[in-house]
Amino acid sequence: MICPVALKPADGAAAPKPRKATAISANRALKPVPNRQSTAAAAAREAAEGHGRRLTAAFEALEAFPALAESRNRVLRLVREEHSSVGDVVAAIESDVSLVIAVLRIANRAPAAKRGRIATVPEAIELLTPSGVEALASRTAVFDFFERIPGWDAAPERFRLHAVATQRAADRLARETEFGERDELLVSSLLHDIGKLVLVHAYPGYPGQIHGTARTPEERLHRERRELGVDHALVGGVLARRWGLAPRLAAAIERHHTDEANGEGAVIRLADMLAHYGQGQPIEPARMLKVARELGLNGDALRSVMYELPYPSGQQRRQIDPCPLSAREVDVLKHLAEGKVYKQIALDLGLSTSTVRTHLHNTYAKLGAVDRAQAVLVATQRGWL
Secondary structure (H helix, E strand, O other), X not given: XXXXXXXXXXXXXXOOOOOOOOHHHHHHHHOOOOOHHHHHHHHXXXXXXXXXXXXXXXXXXXXXXXXXXXXXXXHHHHHHOOOOOHHHHHHHHOOOHHXXXXXXXXXXXXXXXXXXXXXXXXXXXXXXXXXXXXXXXXXXXXXXXXXXXXXXXOHHHHXXXXXXXXXXXXXXXXXXXXXXXXXXHHHHHHHOOHHXXXXXXXXXXXXXXXXXXXXXXXXXXXXXHHHHOOOHHHHHXXXXXXXXXXXXXXXHHHOOXXXXXXXXXXXXXXXXXXXXXXXXXXXXXXXXXHHHHHOOOXXXXXXXXXXXXXXXXXXXXXXXXXXXXXXXXXXXXXXXXXXXXXXXXXXXXXXXXXXXXXXXXXXXXXXXXXXXXXXXXXXXXXXXX
């Protein structure tokens, strides 16, 4: 270490007289010098305020998140048809993140709604009525498969593809595990990653710069927490509550990456892993198997689900429209759908052949069908068989 050398006045020169301390210099001397801790705390507060402003602006921007034009147009076409199926309208809305958000937000604001209790699209449509759905869809911003959206780049379509894949996987898991709240699960699984849309808008470097070399969903979540102080699941839960969605929906979205997730959140967690796997992205097999076992699925059941997901599901349609048939008429029609003749149906159900004919005559009239093939087709399409 080099010691500083004191400078002396030149020979013959008068030594400089010491100056009197002025009020200004005294004040300067008394002024406290900020220490490192207070500086760091101030910087942390400023950074937190900056993050807060970014997220708030992103929350507001997401209110204009566009719907896929094809989904919006299908909804409009269906609600304008005279004899359209409510089930078809529901399915069209449930295919799009923006439309689901819109109908749930408006429905939960309605005076007739119990605050924060409407968590499914069928409930929302019943409250809004077809004319209300038509008005809402008509003013929804849209994007097309082949368009770039200012401010969103290619995010809407990439996001939708993963959301729909997760939704389909969740629905498959619900049938496998006999999960009861299917309508609600179709909403929460579609919206599970809405926090990512917030982060995309708030941080231009997201996700590439934030995730870096992270490969699995868990690694990416860890990077988000380290770099941003929050993760997309937590942000998604906050956004769902901000929009007034049902608390249980917000909770499922918020917890879908946690080890403590159970019920709906656990189904979404496993469905998210399956969607990533189906899209050729890495997952942790041991972690996925652990979540499956917590849902009551063993390895063989999980392998069966993983095998079947890429193929058309051929699943039974949901019964949303009220069925006009009596229980006995449904029984008779089910037997008819199996290819049985009147005598076989009568024997199976303990009825006379003439009674079977009467039930089918009434069934055709109620369904507007001219023959057995059309009756079976209509009832199947509406989810009554």
